[in-house]
Ligand SMILES: Nc1nc2c(c(=O)[nH]1)N[C@H]1C(S)=C(S)[C@@H](COP(=O)(O)OP(=O)(O)OC[C@H]3O[C@@H](n4cnc5c(=O)[nH]c(N)nc54)[C@H](O)[C@@H]3O)O[C@H]1N2
Ligand SMILES: Nc1nc2c(c(=O)[nH]1)N[C@H]1C(S)=C(S)[C@@H](COP(=O)(O)OP(=O)(O)OC[C@H]3O[C@@H](n4cnc5c(=O)[nH]c(N)nc54)[C@H](O)[C@@H]3O)O[C@H]1N2
């Protein structure tokens with residue numbers, strides 16, 4: 001029996017645990033106490049993170065589709081077919097989707113494969129659906145798009161303001177730090193359309209209509225300025241454009257009474273929140289998808305930055321903008337350049353010096369130095385301009401359940417000439433592929449991943465992959481060799497890839513596997529081998545060239561689709577603690593699946609009564625994009641006028657209903673608000 005320390009493959013918190021291996025088989029998860037992130041504790045997903053690994057459904061051989069059916073193939077047959085096809089397309093006709101589920105090394109190799117082998121600029125991944133607004137919004141405000149604090153730091157806050165994050169269910173071990181702060185006397189404010197598990201611990205709950213976020217922040221800021229509670233010294237020394245912000249937030253539209261009308265939050269509660277945020281001495285704001293997944297996602301993020309600069313809550317312990325990154329390695333996938341506009345370390349592809357640097361490092365001509373398509377662009381182009389994009393290579397993503405407006409997604413993917421999917425299970429997306437490649441999962445390979453607090457940590461191989469499955473990094477090496485790029489992909493281990501990452505990525509330059517052995521690992525930026533890493537950003541100055549933070553005045557705009565007489569309610573979507581996204585892993589974990597075996601739609605009792613709908617009754621939810629039948633959950637915990645569905649379940653897929661309207665800059669879809677009608681189903685005669 002052996003214990004292998006590794007990092008949790010689920011959320012961006014980055015907890016560590018031991019995998020327990022007996023006779024070469026994974027038998028369980030045991031605590032690893034030395035991690036400063038989770039100190040030996042894990043949430044239910046961590047507890048059962050071994051269960052899906054040995055599932056009989058794991059992909060074990062490559063599959064090639066012949067006459068509409070998958071046939072098992074050898075790796076050589078699969079590689080030969082893929083190489084032949086890839087060589088037959090122009091670079092512009094091909095695109096790659098990388099993955100926030102796989103390691104840094106593997107993300108680095110996919111963007112290198114796209115840019116150096118396929119020579120296409122089109123590479124992106126699910127950060128687009130997630131924190132694209134954060135990357136753009138915080139880069140605008142602070143010069144860097146990452147969470148400003150470390151997780152442990154949250155416990156030192158005197159006030160924690162959580163908006164658009166169900167922290168206790170989606171980042172449970174960050175929720176633990178919030179409770180530690182509360183036990184030391186911090187006030188907890190929770191703003192959300194739903195009284196979630198997180199909300200139930202709050203000292204002040206602000207329930208509101210999805211999509212009202214900018215109005216709420218402007219209202220809070222007006223109240224702070226009216227009372228002279230702003231941090232004048234911080235504004236003066238560390239920021240610019242305060243006057244522009246003031247001109248907008250002081251407008252009569254953003255008086256507490258008017259914001260109360262827009263948002264549904266009582267004015268007196270907004271006033272209390274403003275006072276607590278401004279006067280606590282150390283307020284941390286935690287946010288996640290409730291803020292980012294809107295056509296105004298970037299505006300929402302910039303509003304969070306505005307209020308923290310206004311009150312001087314940055315660069316000190318217990319303060320900051322905690323943008324909670326979702327997937328285990330979404331931070332790393334972005335850092336590694338699996339984005340259409342940057343190489344690793346956010347080095348812009350349009351800057352000729354950066355392109356030259358990468359061309360020299362990789363020893364081959366690269367894709368044209370222009371910004372490629374985003375995930376959302378790719379789907380729109382496929383569906384609406386057939387013949388432009390012909391070939392897609394998807395690793396570790398399942399857009400057939402996770403992208404908005406699934407009928408539109410399916411239309412797009414069916415327009416492809418050639419689709420390769422590399423996954424650990426035969427997903428809804430893989431079903432549409434021409435070739436499926438079986439990948440090893442986290443427990444079966446070495447690598448690193450980067451958590452929401454920019455902490456880079458190790459995965460360690462505990463068991464062998466099933467059948468002929470291989471680590472993603474190994475697949476890229478072998479496929480590149482078949483395409484004639486053996487010299488560019490010479491890696492014999494994940495560590496060799498990491499050495500190259502450190503060479504070309506300034507923020508990772510001081511890191512090595514040896515240095516990552518310490519339980520606390522390293523936070524980037526870590527520019528040199530003797531640099532201790534950087535847990536808190538923006539202590540003395542912001543990352544803009546002049547060192548100043550930038551206020552952005554923002555007007556509130558409603559969601560792209562608002563309720564009307566045909567679709568009278570708001571639909572918002574999200575997650576529950578037991579399931580993970582499209583369920584490929586958690587639905588194959590007996591312990592997790594049994595807790596939440598199918599989907600539901602939350603409806604306020606007043607709305608349900610008006611429709612004659614009872615708890616647990618199956619109803620039809622209809623939007624302009626499609627309809628699904630789903631059991632109702634009638635609960636006072638959701639605001640009247642709003643409904644909520646988790647998107648984990650293919651049998652009642654929320655994304656059949658969602659709107660693919662995009663934020664104009666970040667191109668993130670509006671998963672958090674569209675208009676819906678709930679219909680009672682005809683009674684079935686017994
Ligand atoms: N168990 C579990 N944990 C996960 C995941 C998972 O699938 N399962 N996924 C991971 C990933 S990738 C991510 S990105 C994170 C996401 O983590 P969260 O963002 O915390 O999760 P969500 O459920 O998407 O949405 C958060 C909250 O936003 C609220 N909300 C809805 N509409 C609005 C609105 O208009 N404004 C505001 N302010 N709030 C609104 C919802 O009611 C919900 O409580 O979770 C990560 N952790
Ligand atoms: N309605 C609605 N839709 C949403 C959201 C929402 O809040 N509401 N949230 C959005 C957000 S924030 C996100 S992050 C996306 C997530 O969207 P996706 O990333 O598409 O969802 P996952 O189910 O996590 O898909 C990851 C895939 O990776 C595979 N995988 C796991 N490990 C490995 C590995 O080591 N190698 C390989 N090759 N594959 C692996 C899994 O089997 C799975 O098929 O969903 C988005 N969609």
Ligand code: SF4
Nearest residue numbers: 008010011015043046
């Ligand atoms: S909080 Fe996140 S990282 Fe920690 S055990 Fe749970 S899912 Fe894993």
Ligand SMILES: [Mo]
Nearest residue numbers: 129130326327
């Ligand atoms: Mo996410």
